[in-house]
Every structure is written in structure tokens, then in C-alpha cells.
Amino acid sequence: MMFTNESSRTLRVRRARYKTAILSFLDGGIWIIATVVASQLRYEFDLTSTDWDATLLLGIGMALFFVIVGFSIGLYLNRYAYGSFDEIRVVTIAAFMTSVIFSLVLLFVGFEAELPRSLAIIAFPLALVAMFGVRYAYRLLIDRNRKPGLVATPALVVGAGQAGEVVVRAMRTDPQSPLRVVGLIDDDVTKKRLQLHGVPVLGGTQDIASVAKQTGAKVLIVAIGDVQQELLRDLTDSGTAAGLKVMRAPTIQRMMEGPIAAQDLRSVSIEDLIGRTAVDTNIEEIAGFITGKKVLVTGAGGSIGSELCVQLSKFGPKELIMLDRDETALQQAQIRSQGNGLLDGEEIILANIREADVIRKIFEDRKPDVVFHAAALKHLPMLEKFPHEAWKTNVLGTLNVVQAAMASDVSTFINISTDKAANPSSALGHSKRVAEKVTAWAAKETGRPYLSVRFGNVIGSRGSMLPTFQSLIESGGPLTVTHPDVTRYFMTIPEACQLVIQAGGIGRAGEVLILDMGEPVKILDIAKRMIAISGKDIEIVYTGLREGEKLHEELVGVKENLERPFHEQISHATVDHLAPENMDLTVWLERMEDEKGTIKT
Structure with a gap:
């Protein structure tokens, strides 16, 4: 067993390093290509006006600088989930730093060849969009391969807001999830045609019974941040009357702490239905005594x-x-x-x-x-x-x-x-x-x-x-x-x-x-x-x-x-x-x- 665990850990480390190497090479390649394309845009695709050696040298320099910055701020250290907002933010910061530094280089240092001083600025959005695209494509590939099977229990999610989006994403990207989201319920008329990760809004809370019959849902998941007890009681009554098992999503605070899974959902309890919202306590008064x-x-x-x-x-x-x-x-x-x-x-x-x-x-x-x-x-x-x-x-x-x-x-x-x-x-x-x-x-x-x-x-x-x-x-x-x-x-x-x-x-x-x-x-x-x-x-x-x-x-x-x-x-x-x-x-x-x-x- 110890050998198996050690082998598994070693394999995971190798896979992580392999992904890091591929992603860093892709990002570096994107910067080289973006620099070349930026040069062509600058010269309106007049190939004779481009100093290819200097342009490629600039592209390689920007690629190396971006990758080094990426390693220094954890972009390639598996610190951020692929395609997440956190990763996008870090990519943007590293790309902006790269563009600024090399714009200054072109402005004050320059090269032996004449290169447009705006080249690094033009390359910035091109590289950024391309790197976003790579990550989005990779995220789509992961999500497609991680969908729960058809044997998973069909479920409806009440709430197409932030909490609902987190729940849907968690269920849709977990192949081991015992639940499969088949529809969303929301009373907001502006979300009538909304889809979250391919899951559509199918009606309001008054339609729970009919939507459950239409989709074959067996579970109703309430995913509303800080849901009031009165609303939770009404939803529980509606879900129970429709023959659904009613469950609650974790709190927004719990969702912010890290990824959630089906195991984080729990059945609605009687305490939820007759309890009340959090007490507004005065910390200063308490701490004082x-x-x-x-x-x-x-x-x-x-x-x-x-x-x-x-x-x-x-x-x-x-x-x-x-x-x-x-x-x-x-x-x-x-x-x-x-x-x-x-x-x-x-x-x-x-x-x-x-x-x-x-x-x-x-x-x-x-x-x-x-x-x-x-x-x-x-x-x-x-x-x-x-x-x-x-x-x-x-x-x-x-x-x-x-x-x-x-x-x-x-x-x-x-x-x-x-x-x-x-x-x-x-x-x-x-x-x-x-x-x-x-x-x-x-x-x-x-x-x-x-x-x-x-x-x-x-x-x-x-x-x-x-x-x-x-x-x-x-x-x-x-x-x-x-x-x-x-x-x-x-x-x-x-x-x-x-x-x-x-x-x-x-x-x-x-x-x-x-x-x-x-x-x-x-x-x-x-x-x-x-x-x-x-x-x-x-x-x-x-x-x-x-x-x-x-x-x-x-x-x-x-x-x-x-x-x-x-x-x-x-x-x-x-x-x-x-x-x-x-x-x-x-x-x-x-x-x-x-x-x-x-x-x-």
C-alpha cells in the first residue's frame, strides 16, 4: 500500500510538471507569435518593412520575461485552477508587466534595428486574448471529460445567481457527482433565457412541480446566498409536494473558501425552517468584558x-x-x-x-x-x-x-x-x-x-x-x-x-x-x-x-x-x-x- 501511494504521488507530480512545461511553452510561443503579428499589423502586412531578426529577438525576450514572471507569482506552480478568474487575473498582471517593461526598453534602450516603439503595446492584447483562449479551451476539455454520468440523480437548482453558478459548475465538472443538474429555477424575469454552464432556467418557483415532471428531477437544491427562512420554508413545501428531496447549498462564505462538491450539500433540516438569520452582534461590546x-x-x-x-x-x-x-x-x-x-x-x-x-x-x-x-x-x-x-x-x-x-x-x-x-x-x-x-x-x-x-x-x-x-x-x-x-x-x-x-x-x-x-x-x-x-x-x-x-x-x-x-x-x-x-x-x-x-x- 505504501508503494502504491508513493507511486501515485510520483505520477501526480510528473503530470503536474508535464502540464506546467506545456503551458509555459505555449505561453512563450504565443508571445513570439503575438509579436510577429503585432509587427505585421504595425506595417499593414508589408513583409519587406519588418526586421525579422529583431522582431523575433523581441518576441523571445518578452516570452522569457513573461514565463519568469509567471513562475515568480505562481502561475505555473498549480496555485490556481485552470481557467479560473484567479488564474486570468494573474495572467493579466504578468502580461501587463511584460508589455510595460518592453515598451520602456523600446523607448529608452532600443535595438540596433529600428523597431516600432508601440510593438510591445500592440502585442499585449493579442497575447492576452490568445492565452485566455488556450485556457478556456483547456477548461472546456476538462469540463467535457468530467461530466457526471447519466446514472446520477437529476436535480433542479433554485437560484441562478452566484451561488447557483458555483453549484452548477461543481456538479457539471465532477464525474463522481451523484447529482446531475437538469435545470434552473429563478423568479428573476431578467434571467428567463439565462444558461449557466449549459443548464437553462426553466421557470420560476411557482413552476417547480411542472419543471420536475418535465425533467424527471428527483432533488431540489436551494442555492440562494443567505436565504431567508420564510422563502426556504416555501421552497421546501413546494419541493416536498412535488415529490422532491430538498437540499441546501453551502453558504457563500464556505464557497469562497474553496471548491465545493456534492458532499457539501445537505438535506434541509427542521432547524433551517424554524431557525432565524444570524444575530447582529457588537464585537467591541463583547470583547470589552x-x-x-x-x-x-x-x-x-x-x-x-x-x-x-x-x-x-x-x-x-x-x-x-x-x-x-x-x-x-x-x-x-x-x-x-x-x-x-x-x-x-x-x-x-x-x-x-x-x-x-x-x-x-x-x-x-x-x-x-x-x-x-x-x-x-x-x-x-x-x-x-x-x-x-x-x-x-x-x-x-x-x-x-x-x-x-x-x-x-x-x-x-x-x-x-x-x-x-x-x-x-x-x-x-x-x-x-x-x-x-x-x-x-x-x-x-x-x-x-x-x-x-x-x-x-x-x-x-x-x-x-x-x-x-x-x-x-x-x-x-x-x-x-x-x-x-x-x-x-x-x-x-x-x-x-x-x-x-x-x-x-x-x-x-x-x-x-x-x-x-x-x-x-x-x-x-x-x-x-x-x-x-x-x-x-x-x-x-x-x-x-x-x-x-x-x-x-x-x-x-x-x-x-x-x-x-x-x-x-x-x-x-x-x-x-x-x-x-x-x-x-x-x-x-x-x-x-x-x-x-x-x-x-
């Missing part, structure tokens, strides 16, 4: 905590400390943020926030400047059965972390809360509401930005609804929904973490910052879309609302007044503070029972 600081994240092994660690590491903290009670989850967090899972670094701490003395000692030893408190129990039905566990982790655990932060002089503390803390009707909601009040108490005592950030369901987080639905669909169903009218707010994990970090840069002492979640989404609609995407016939069964569960979740409490002084996607509100001496489990349980069921809409 993260860069160069010691940052500690509790619950670092969870879905939110681990993503927080990944994003925080981009802002250059002096030290990123990851704390969790789950050793396996800590390892995964370390892999994502540090690039290894050795579990032997100082950045990971195995501890339980329920143990006050342990947490206090950790804070005393490590002295973090900023704390993101993401550790919590979050499953509503489970905590309804075991409310004491919600109290121990979400309330007392938060108090332990808050008091340790106060004692070790932490400058910024961000408690991650939930929409269920607004007008709570469950043990989960009530426990997180108390955690918000404890954080507000700490802010009152310290005068520092100790604050809470509240948001709704996080798409794809561990144990959340979407992975559960996916597992039920894969197992053949049925898919269980509590109520046909139940709605929830949704946010992607990266979006939630971006806004949490942003909130830390603008939050004020004692506030609850409420992230804009957009419009609530019907769970039934999500279930139907996931079933449609799967292509399976799955039954939906309604189980009824669970104890403590609301029909429509809320983000804002009845007594909370909102303002948005700094960021259009983050609202600010104040909450009552609760001192530790006023915290009582019995009172909490009694109050929760009194309020349970009174707020369920």
Missing part, C-alpha cells in the same frame, strides 16, 4: 454551555474554565473548544453546583472575572414529579454559585434563565424565577452587572423536542404532540449563545434580559414538516398538556416593563430581588401549588 479575562462556565457540558465555550474562546479570554458534574459531557466540551479530550487540563473542573463549599473553594482558587451560569435541570415533566430536585439545583445551586462569585469578586455574572420563568406554572418555571431573583439580590448587594438572560426552547439541544421527534420518526412513530394548538418560541443554539454573550456586554445590575424569539411556532406544524421531510407516513397522536405545562409560553411577566436601550433583539426588564434568608423550600412549594394551573394560556 471577555478579552483578556478569566471566564468560567457552569454546565459547560450541556448544549448551551458547550456552545458558549466554543464562542467565548473566539474572543481571546485569558482563561476559559469549564465546570460540569458530567465527565463525559466535559470531555465533549473540551474537544469542541480546545481541540482535545485529554481531560487533564486546568480548564476543566468536575464538580456539582449543589455543593456550596466545593464551589466556593473553586472560585477562591481560580478567581474568575466573568461567570456564565448555565448549569440547571430543565425537563419540565421530570421536575413536576421531583420538585425538590429543581429546588436543590436550580435554586440552591444558583445561590451557591452566586455567593461564591460575590466572595471572589467576580465582575460580571450572567444567569441563563428560561421563558418558563415568566408567569411560572411549573416547578421548572418557579425554580428558574427564584434563580432570577437571587441573581438580582446579588446585583443589589454588589452593584455589579449580575443579571439573567431569558429565552425559549433551544433547537436541537440535548433532550429537547426536535431530537425526540426525530427519534420517534426514525422508529416509525407514532409522533406524540401534547395539544394541536400548543405553541413555543424557538432559537438555534448558536443564536442563543451569541445573544447571551452580547447581553453580558450591555446588561445592567439586577436586570433580566429577554432575547427576541420572533413569533411563536405551532408544535403541530413542526411535527408535520418533520414528517414531510422524512418522506414517511407517520401518525400524530395527541397526549394532552402535561402537569404544569402551558398552551402558549410567554417571555415577559405580567408586571415586567420592557425597554430596548442598546440592542434591537434584546429587551431589558427588572425583577424583584430575593435574599437568601427569605428563601424557604416549604413556602416555595406551597406558593407553587397555589399558583399551579392558574396560568395555563
